Amino acid sequence: MKKVLFLTGDYTEDYETMVPFQMLEMIGYEVHTVCPDKKKGDAIKTAIHDFEGDQTYSEKPGHNFILNYSFDQVIVENYDGLVIAGGRAPEYLRLNAKLLEMVQYFFTTNKPVAAICHGIQILTAANVVKGRKLTAYPAVGPEVTLAGGEFQSIPADAAYVDGNLVTSPAWPGHPSFIREFLKIMGTTISI
Structure with a gap:
């Protein structure tokens, strides 16, 4: 069984935590959701970001999400992938x-x-995007450029792949985002 480390925290986007977590568990992966200074069983608060015609997304209270693993117990060598x-x-x-x-x-x-x-x-803070092509929410594009990455402007429902890295602008891209992540994880689904 493949193991995935899933980084999240308070006021994460609701869909961007809940939906990929559930999709990856559905595939059969063991997914450890963690947040610094929190342990297994602790809750994080989520926020719902929606696109309602304003200049930026709106934010509303989301659900509580229960972490299933303790951050301090993570041994990164035990994981096959990161979300x-x-x-x-x-x-x-x-x-x-x-x-x-x-x-x-x-x-x-x-x-x-x-x-x-x-x-x-x-x-960008981890200093791992230099020379990489990737996307993000458009407001994060300048950070990608300043960190030495090549920002890719793509539709919100798409994903961009550069080697071992899959990125997407926002939650409308989940189908593409998870499909591409599964491919680089070496997982195929037959229909």
């Missing part, structure tokens, strides 16, 4: 040095990584 949720959580998660080291491990070992929306802020 990073978006929302507001990445802006503070990227300040955690241990979390950034975990992310760097997946890049130095060329293991699959999937990041969506503002989750790319963790990648």
Whole structure:
């Protein structure tokens, strides 16, 4: 059974945590959802980001999401892939040095990584996007460029793949995002 480390935290985007988590478990992966300073059984609050015609997304309270693994127990070598949720959580998660080291491990070992929306802020803080092509929520594009990455402007319902890295602008891209992540994880689904 393949194991995936899933980074999330308070005020993560609701869909960007719940939906990929459920999709990956449905495939049969063992998915460990973690957040710094929290342990198995702790809840994180989520936020629902919606596109309602304003200049940016709106934000509403989401669900509580129960973490199923303790951050302090993570041994990164035990995981086959990494998923990073978006929302507001990445802006503070990227300040955690241990979390950034975990992310760097997946890049130095060329293991699959999937990041969506503002989750790319963790990648820029981990200094792993230099020379890479990737996408993010458009407001994160300047960070990608400043970190040495090549920002790809693609539709919100799409995903972009660069080697071991899959990125998507926002939750409308989940079908493409997860499909491409499964491919780089070496998982095929026959219909």
